Amino acid sequence: MSVAVAQEEREFHLDDKEFRYLADLVKKQTGIVLADHKKNMVYSRLVRRLRALQLAGFDEYCALLESKRSNHEMGMFINAITTNLTRFFREPHHFDHLAEQLKTQFEDAPTATRIRIWSAGCSSGEEPYSIAMTAADSLPRLAAFDFRILATDLDTSMVSHASAGRYELRDSDGLSKVHLAKWTMRERGGNGFTVKPGLRERITFKQLNLLHEWPMKGKFDAIFCRNVMIYFDGPTKDRLLDRFADMLAPGGWLYIGHSETILEQRDRFTPMGKTIYRKAGS
Numbered sequence: 001m002s003v004a005v006a007q008e009e010r011e012f013h014l015d016d017k018e019f020r021y022l023a024d025l026v027k028k029q030t031g032i033v034l035a036d037h038k039k040n041m042v043y044s045r046l047v048r049r050l051r052a053l054q055l056a057g058f059d060e061y062c063a064l065l066e067s068k069r070s071n072h073e074m075g076m077f078i079n080a081i082t083t084n085l086t087r088f089f090r091e092p093h094h095f096d097h098l099a100e101q102l103k104t105q106f107e108d109a110p111t112a113t114r115i116r117i118w119s120a121g122c123s124s125g126e127e128p129y130s131i132a133m134t135a136a137d138s139l140p141r142l143a144a145f146d147f148r149i150l151a152t153d154l155d156t157s158m159v160s161h162a163s164a165g166r167y168e169l170r171d172s173d174g175l176s177k178v179h180l181a182k183w184t185m186r187e188r189g190g191n192g193f194t195v196k197p198g199l200r201e202r203i204t205f206k207q208l209n210l211l212h213e214w215p216m217k218g219k220f221d222a223i224f225c226r227n228v229m230i231y232f233d234g235p236t237k238d239r240l241l242d243r244f245a246d247m248l249a250p251g252g253w254l255y256i257g258h259s260e261t262i263l264e265q266r267d268r269f270t271p272m273g274k275t276i277y278r279k280a281g282s
């Protein structure tokens with residue numbers, strides 16, 4: 001246990017009943033499963049909410065969420081609980097594969113050909129921007145296509161961050177010098193950079209809970225859902241994979257996180273390499 005957590009624990013007490021209540025609520029709202037060993041993590045992520053709301057303890061926080069008086073707090077609660085770790089070109093082999101596929105499928109495609117990619121669980125946006133850079137690099141005629149990326153996340157603060165497209169220089173890990181020069185603008189006298197509007201305009205950012213209804217109608221050529229399902233239980237993951245298969249165009253690609261596998265949905269997805277799957281039967 002870190003010193004910070006030990007100090008924080010003196011400030012409030014999170015008992016097992018309160019932790020269970022919060023964990024059940026998270027599961028119901030987001031699909032995220034919080035095992036007992038996540039109690040310290042839950043404590044340290046929520047302690048700021050208790051302070052901001054000037055509450056006396058977790059019992060009051062649970063009562064506030066239970067009373068459903070505050071939709072706003074339910075959103076803040078979910079935002080505090082989600083794990084948003086990401087980076088540009090994380091798991092680079094996915095972007096190499098995507099570049100190859102885009103070239104093979106669309107290099108000589110007619111003007112206005114529709115291409116759709118979904119970054120499901122996009123966090124602060126590094127993933128959809130990496131997809132956009134990959135597409136722009138691999139398809140010189142990209143401007144002639146009807147190319148769009150949908151980037152969604154449950155966490156509203158992440159969607160705002162992603163849509164602003166502004167990052168600290170220290171977060172540019174994974175971006176080559178060429179990418180930085182070609183697709184971003186450095187802040188004058190600051191420590192940040194912003195993704196160029198031309199690239200940003202290709203992406204639609206939306207808050208979306210993957211457990212809820214999806215408003216999208218058209219099919220996707222590729223779906224990135226990486227390091228999201230790892231937090232879900234088997235049945236939630238299975239349902240989600242089934243729905244992803246429905247949303248993919250024939251022969252569409254699914255990219256998942258490095259520690260994730262698809263075991264149960266083999267009739268719907270064919271493994272095509274490390275954490276890369278193709279919609280089966282097409």
Ligand SMILES: C[S@@+](CC[C@H](N)C(=O)[O-])C[C@H]1O[C@@H](n2cnc3c(N)ncnc32)[C@H](O)[C@@H]1O
Pocket residue numbers: 029030031032082083084085086087090120121122123124127152153154155158208209210211225226227228257
């Ligand atoms: C660890 S990040 C992964 C970001 C990116 N895909 C990557 O691999 O770098 C997981 C993201 O999934 C989002 N998430 C968790 N549960 C979700 C749900 N039910 N619906 C939509 N997004 C969810 C979180 O808010 C978080 O931003």
